[in-house]
Amino acid sequence: MLKDIIIVGGRVAGLTAGLYAKRGGMDTLLIEKMFSGGQIATTYMVENYPGFDEPIGGPELAMKLEAHARKFGLEILYDEVIELKLDDKIKTVVTTGGEYQAKALILCMGAQPKMLGLEKEELFRGRGVSYCATCDGAFYKEKDVAIVGGGDTAVEDAVFLAQHARKVYLIHRRDALRASKILQNRMFQNPKIEVLWNTVVDEILGEQEVEGLLLRNVKDGTKRDLKVDGLFVAIGIQPNSELIRGKITTNEIGFVIADENMATNIPGVFVAGDLRQKPLWQIITAAADGAVASISAQRYIMEEFA
Numbered sequence: 001m002l003k004d005i006i007i008v009g010g011r012v013a014g015l016t017a018g019l020y021a022k023r024g025g026m027d028t029l030l031i032e033k034m035f036s037g038g039q040i041a042t043t044y045m046v047e048n049y050p051g052f053d054e055p056i057g058g059p060e061l062a063m064k065l066e067a068h069a070r071k072f073g074l075e076i077l078y079d080e081v082i083e084l085k086l087d088d089k090i091k092t093v094v095t096t097g098g099e100y101q102a103k104a105l106i107l108c109m110g111a112q113p114k115m116l117g118l119e120k121e122e123l124f125r126g127r128g129v130s131y132c133a134t135c136d137g138a139f140y141k142e143k144d145v146a147i148v149g150g151g152d153t154a155v156e157d158a159v160f161l162a163q164h165a166r167k168v169y170l171i172h173r174r175d176a177l178r179a180s181k182i183l184q185n186r187m188f189q190n191p192k193i194e195v196l197w198n199t200v201v202d203e204i205l206g207e208q209e210v211e212g213l214l215l216r217n218v219k220d221g222t223k224r225d226l227k228v229d230g231l232f233v234a235i236g237i238q239p240n241s242e243l244i245r246g247k248i249t250t251n252e253i254g255f256v257i258a259d260e261n262m263a264t265n266i267p268g269v270f271v272a273g274d275l276r277q278k279p280l281w282q283i284i285t286a287a288a289d290g291a292v293a294s295i296s297a298q299r300y301i302m303e304e305f306a
């Protein structure tokens, strides 16, 4: 089945690219392996997307984006892409259920939370270790939790967790946060949240589940135990780039390098959203990437397949 454009990933960038492609009259297929929205589907509230002057729930915004794209006729297939064949002019997308071909591809697989790399981190995932405060915060009603990180995610999540938990420790490796000032101010005003500066987690303590953390002060090397029931990790994102490793130019971490048209080093293959190397990974930049990638893909098809 030859499509004009296949979009891999139904997150903000992918849904936006699909909306623009359908409006451009392109025969377009979006393939998503799980659910629409990606990281915003697990975000509690979004309050910096222009036009929404009242905060909107992440899942609600994800549903609106999908509904908006479908309104223009975007076809969405729920299936897992297992291989991308990029060598020929016509690109092939292999899923667990079949093979699909397209004149142009837009890659929007996004990113996922990074792990700390601690010994019991994987073992205790779901048993006290979490990467999604919105998903798991309610399990910690009147309990004590820690969150590691100093960016927007950690600070926003600390405030969210304080709605449920008795006490929230924000553990940050430096003495200054990189989160935006408005989020920082909100956190500093919350009496349930205590920031542990210049501190890292050396070990997760507990036999069957998280019972505490071994902390180390990076300035003076002192160590201490902190009793907590949950550890939330919010130390940034890593790209979902397994499908394209070795096939497309990325940076050393795996974020795809693209020009301002969202074109990768392979003609006919475009990238958009959190998968792309860029200075700001946010909903607004994902949507903008999706729009640019879609228009670039349409121009490419008009020039190369006229």
Ligand code: NAP
Binding pocket: 048, 116, 148, 149, 150, 151, 152, 153, 154, 156, 173, 174, 177, 178, 200, 234, 235, 236, 237, 279, 280, 281, 282
């Ligand atoms: P981020 O901005 O990359 O921040 C990661 C934080 O984790 C940094 O403070 C970093 O410390 C710390 N960190 C990294 N590796 C660590 C390690 N191994 N051990 C301990 N600490 C570590 O990540 P993010 O907060 O997830 O945000 C990702 C992107 O999403 C950003 O572009 C952000 O603006 C965006 N975002 C926006 C919003 C919003 O606008 N409301 C909400 C969430 C996310 P250092 O500071 O020392 O490097």
